[in-house]
Amino acid sequence: xxxxxxxxxxxxxxxxxxxxxxxxxxxxxxxxxxxxxxxxxxxxxxxxxxxxxxxxxxxxxxxxxxxxxxxxxxxxxxxxxxxxxxxxxxxxxxxxxxxxxxxxxxxxxxxxxxxxxxxxxxxxxxxxxxxxxxxxxxxxxxxxxxxxxxxxxxxxxxxxxxxxxxxxxxxxxxxxxxxxxxxxxxxxxxxxxxxxxxxxxxxxxxxxxxxxxxxxxxxxxxxxxxxxxxxxxxxxxxxxxxxxxxxxxxxxxxxxxxxxxxxxxxxxxxxxxxxxxxxxxxxxxxxxxxxxxxxxxxxxxxxxxxxxxxxxxxxxxxxxxxxxxxxxxxxxxxxxxxxxxxxxxxxxxxxxxxxxxxxxxxxxxxxxxxxxxxxxxxxxxxxxxxxxxxxxxxxxxxxxxxxxxxxxxxxxxxxxxxxxxxxxxx
Numbered sequence: 001x002x003x004x005x006x007x008x009x010x011x012x013x014x015x016x017x018x019x020x021x022x023x024x025x026x027x028x029x030x031x032x033x034x035x036x037x038x039x040x041x042x043x044x045x046x047x048x049x050x051x052x053x054x055x056x057x058x059x060x061x062x063x064x065x066x067x068x069x070x071x072x073x074x075x076x077x078x079x080x081x082x083x084x085x086x087x088x089x090x091x092x093x094x095x096x097x098x099x100x101x102x103x104x105x106x107x108x109x110x111x112x113x114x115x116x117x118x119x120x121x122x123x124x125x126x127x128x129x130x131x132x133x134x135x136x137x138x139x140x141x142x143x144x145x146x147x148x149x150x151x152x153x154x155x156x157x158x159x160x161x162x163x164x165x166x167x168x169x170x171x172x173x174x175x176x177x178x179x180x181x182x183x184x185x186x187x188x189x190x191x192x193x194x195x196x197x198x199x200x201x202x203x204x205x206x207x208x209x210x211x212x213x214x215x216x217x218x219x220x221x222x223x224x225x226x227x228x229x230x231x232x233x234x235x236x237x238x239x240x241x242x243x244x245x246x247x248x249x250x251x252x253x254x255x256x257x258x259x260x261x262x263x264x265x266x267x268x269x270x271x272x273x274x275x276x277x278x279x280x281x282x283x284x285x286x287x288x289x290x291x292x293x294x295x296x297x298x299x300x301x302x303x304x305x306x307x308x309x310x311x312x313x314x315x316x317x318x319x320x321x322x323x324x325x326x327x328x329x330x331x332x333x334x335x336x337x338x339x340x341x342x343x344x345x346x347x348x349x350x351x352x353x354x355x356x357x358x359x360x361x362x363x364x365x366x367x368x369x370x371x372x373x374x375x376x377x378x379x380x381x382x383x384x385x386x387x388x389x390x391x392x393x394x395x396x397x398x399x400x401x402x403x404x405x406x407x408x409x410x411x412x413x414x415x416x417x418x419x420x421x422x423x424x425x426x
Contacts, residue, residue: 023050024051026053027052031045040058041061044064045066046066047066050077052076053079054079058083060086079109080109081111083112083114091122095123100125101124103124104126106127106130107130108132111135115127115135117140120141126155127157133162134165137166141171142172144175150197150198153176156172156194157172159184160183161184163186165187167187167190169192172197175197177202178195180202181201187209192214192215194219196217197216203227205227208231210231212232216239216241220241221241221247222245223247225248225249225251226247230254231251233254233259236259238259242264243279245261245297245300247285248282248284248287249287251284257293262281262300279301279302280305280328281304283304288313294417298319299321300324302326303327305327306407307328316342329406337407341359342359344412344413345416351363358414364409365407365408
């Protein structure tokens, strides 16, 4: 009977040992050095464990100061207002996504927190901002674990029920989503670089937000904008993303301007929200009353795809350049893609400009009944260059009475208006 008792004691010791190693210690347990009123410096060193800040202060880490959480809990838990954490390195915090383990977890009372210039490398979330206001996350570098499946990694920066956040100049790679915004209003995302992720920027139920001058590269969707309104999406770039450059799913009353999307690659992942991800620079699904102007969409399988009642959008002044298919649109209502007498630039437009006003004299119509047939029944592509397909196109031109509704740009531009956007960002 002694052996089971010994086993029980051993198991209990292991449990309490693990619990102790996951205990959250106050930041004042570290050898902090006073640097001014409520300003403390953490000397270089490898500090093991999870720590918390429960009073207003400024923590600055000296080069070489590392908080190493040994795979358990949060690296740093902030529960007080007006806290600054700057220049620290966080490694190997917990990776329990259900428990929302993060390198830095900011609780609801921690309004006005500033997280600046930190380095984070681990499997869980990078920075989790939970139900608070006026938080700034600036110039941090966040690295996930590329050996894990993307769905098993945490997001780089996660905002939940947040107002007035400023997320500026961060670099995130190999996480799940670079920046995830859920039920958060009035926030600014600017100048972030987001690479090798599932979604670069992912919006859900978030309104009145600004997305400015960000860059996504090699993600499976650069900008996944979903179930939101009054988004201002200006000056962003999508480079070599897969499936979608910009995806709009039930987006209303929003502005997309001065964005550049190039080289969206074909690919299917099994976890995208909407099927049919054959490399679309811009995908608009059930989105209405948006302004989409002066953007560049190029070198992708599909320039723009509209579906599921995406109507009453203002689409003008854009450039669609070198896409394998410029437009995919299947519906029963005519869509006019010009505004105030000016349309878009289409690299495959074959019309002319006799009066030299910069506008084509013939409307650009990128889809017809044959295109609709090919979209609805892809197997017909085997007959693409056959006499039968050519006959159908001739009949359509000769008898336009049977022509179905589609997209028309009545005033196509003769020159690309977005050339200034193609300069590499500094």
